[in-house]
Amino acid sequence: MDGQKSIGIAGVGKMGEALVRGLLVGRVVPPSRILVSDAVGPRAKEIAAKYDVAFVPTTAKLAERSDVLVLAAKPKDMPALVESIAGHVKKDALVITLAAGVRTSFVEESLHGKGHVVRMMPNLACSVGEGATAFALGVTATDSDALLVEEIMGSMGRVTKVEEKHLDAVTGLSGSGPGFMAALAHSMIEGGVRSGLPKDVAFKLTLQTMKGTAELLLADGIDPETLFKMVATPGGTTHAGWTVMQGRGVPQAISDGIVAASKRAEELAEETAKARKGGRHGAT
Numbered sequence: 001m002d003g004q005k006s007i008g009i010a011g012v013g014k015m016g017e018a019l020v021r022g023l024l025v026g027r028v029v030p031p032s033r034i035l036v037s038d039a040v041g042p043r044a045k046e047i048a049a050k051y052d053v054a055f056v057p058t059t060a061k062l063a064e065r066s067d068v069l070v071l072a073a074k075p076k077d078m079p080a081l082v083e084s085i086a087g088h089v090k091k092d093a094l095v096i097t098l099a100a101g102v103r104t105s106f107v108e109e110s111l112h113g114k115g116h117v118v119r120m121m122p123n124l125a126c127s128v129g130e131g132a133t134a135f136a137l138g139v140t141a142t143d144s145d146a147l148l149v150e151e152i153m154g155s156m157g158r159v160t161k162v163e164e165k166h167l168d169a170v171t172g173l174s175g176s177g178p179g180f181m182a183a184l185a186h187s188m189i190e191g192g193v194r195s196g197l198p199k200d201v202a203f204k205l206t207l208q209t210m211k212g213t214a215e216l217l218l219a220d221g222i223d224p225e226t227l228f229k230m231v232a233t234p235g236g237t238t239h240a241g242w243t244v245m246q247g248r249g250v251p252q253a254i255s256d257g258i259v260a261a262s263k264r265a266e267e268l269a270e271e272t273a274k275a276r277k278g279g280r281h282g283a284t
Contacts, residue, residue, distance in 0.1 A: 004033070005029065005033065005067040005068060006029070006033045006034075006035055006065055006066050006067050006068070007023060007028070007029055007033060007034055007035065007066065007067070007068045007069075007070065007152075008035040008036075008037070008056070008062040008063065008065060008066030008068070008069045008070065009034070009035070009036050009037075009070045009072055010037055010038070010059045010062055010063075010069065010070065010071050010072060010073065010081055010085070011037075011038055011039070011071065011072035011073040011074075011077070011081065012036050012037075012038045012043060012044055012047040012072070013038075013043075013072065013074070014124065015072055015098065015122070015124065016036070016038075016047075016070075016072035017047055017127070018122075018124045018125075018126050018127035018131075019070060019072065019122065019126060019127075019156075020034060020036060020047060020051050020053060021051065021126075021127040021128075022126040022127050022128075022129065022131065022155070022156035022157075023152075023155075023156075024051060024053075025127070025128065025129050025155075025156070026129060026152075026155025026156050027155070028151075028152055028155050031051065031052050031053050031054075032053070032054060033054075034051075034053040034054065035053070035054045035055075035056050035062055035065055035066060036048050036053055036054070036055060036056065036062075037055070037056040037057070037058060037059050037061070037062040039059075039073075039077065039080075039081075041057065044056075058084075059081060059084045059085050060084055060085060060087075060088045061088075062085070063085035063088035063089045063090070063093075064088045064090070066090070066093060067090065067093055067094070068093065068094045068096065068148070068152070069085070069089065069093050069094070069095045069096070069115070070096045070098065071085075071095065071096065071097045071098065071099065071102075071107070072098055072099070073099055074099060075099045075100055075101055075102055075268040075269075075271070075272050076271070076272075077099075078097070078099045078102050078106075078272055079110075079272065082106075082107055082110040082111070083110065085111075086110055086111055086112065086114075089111055089114045089115045090114070090115070091114055091115070092115070092116065093114070093115045093116070094115070094116050094118065094141075094145050094148060094149075095107060095111065095115035095116065095117050095118070096117075096118045096119070096120050096135075096149070097117070097118075097119050097120070098119070098120045098121060098122060099268075099272075100121070100168075100171045100175065100264075100265045100268050101168065101171070101264075101265045101266065101267070101268030101269035101270075101271075101272060102119070102268075102269065102272055103119065103164070103269055103272075103273075104117045104118070104119045104136065104137075104138030104139070104140075104141075104164060105138070105139075106269075106272060106273060107119075107138070108138055108139065108140055113140070115140065116138070116140050116141040116142060116145045117138035117139075117140050117141055118135055118136070118137055118138060118141050118145060118146075118149055119135065119136050119138065119164060119167055120133060120134070120135040120136075120149065120153070121133065121134050121135070121167055121170045121171050121174070121175045122153060122156070122157075122175075123174050123175055123177060123178050124178045125157060125178060126153070126156040126157055127156075129155070129156055129157060130156075130157050131153065131156045131157030131158070131159075132157060132158055132174040132177070133153040133156070133157060133158070133159045133160070133174075134159070134160045134161070134162045134166070134167065134170040134174065135149050135153070135159065135160075135161060135162070136161070136162055136163060136164035136166075136167055137161075137164075138164075146161055167265075168262050168263075168265035168266045168269070169262045169265075171261065171262060171265040172258050172259065172260070172261030172262030172263070172264070172265060173258050173261075173262070175261075175265075176258075176261040180254070180257065180258075181210065184210075185206050185207060185210060188202075188206045188209075189202045189203050189206045190202075192205065192206065213227070228242075
């Protein structure tokens with residue numbers, strides 16, 4: 001990416017901060033070209049000082065200075081954020097929304113044709129260069145915008161272009177995934193401790209096993225079910241453990257949890273759209 005371009009991040013909660021850190025780890029642009037703003041001013045100042053990036057006092061000023069503008073607010077806060085930048089976005093700026101369920105059409109309509117809108121769903125692992133990101137182009141975005149998103153997010157992990165209709169499912173899978181994986185890790189660690197391991201040993205072994213398994217699957221292109229069958233020999237230890245998990249409905253529960261998270265992303269989109277319509281009605 002052109003080191004003279006500025007990347008503005010509006011909203012520096014957990015995901016916004018993860019992007020700041022990821023941009024620095026990936027050396028996408030110099031720290032001085034990373035701009036941050038937040039509805040909670042002290043929070044933005046704290047992040048700016050922590051990572052030695054630039055603080056901008058208002059989202060309107062942030063929009064005026066950003067070539068790439070990332071809208072990292074929560075879904076319920078997105079209508080107000082988009083309204084605050086609507087008259088300030090650069091005509092050809094790349095505007096990226098990453099709030100769960102917020103459609104590109106919602107942002108495009110609010111910006112009145114300004115900017116090239118892209119919807120993206122990264123996850124927290126972006127902060128350490130191991131993120132899983134999917135994105136979709138809005139009607140105002142171009143193939144050049146897609147290449148720019150791939151360049152930026154590719155520096156923080158793996159990035160995939162999808163149709164926007166798939167992004168709610170992406171949200172449920174890889175967006176919520178770090179939370180699910182952390183909960184699974186907690187349970188595995190607990191099982192190791194109950195089996196007699198010191199907690200620090202169980203912690204290290206669990207996390208390295210999760211990381212190593214993912215790397216093995218990615219590197220060799222092995223289907224997860226195939227790898228499972230390689231490990232779970234009949235009558236062995238893995239088979240014994242998996243029999244208990246199946247009996248308690250763990251596999252189906254995990255699958256159902258992904259579907260529930262995806263459905264919630266759809267509901268958030270509807271709630272955001274209603275909030276905007278309600279705001280319009282109240283203003284007339």
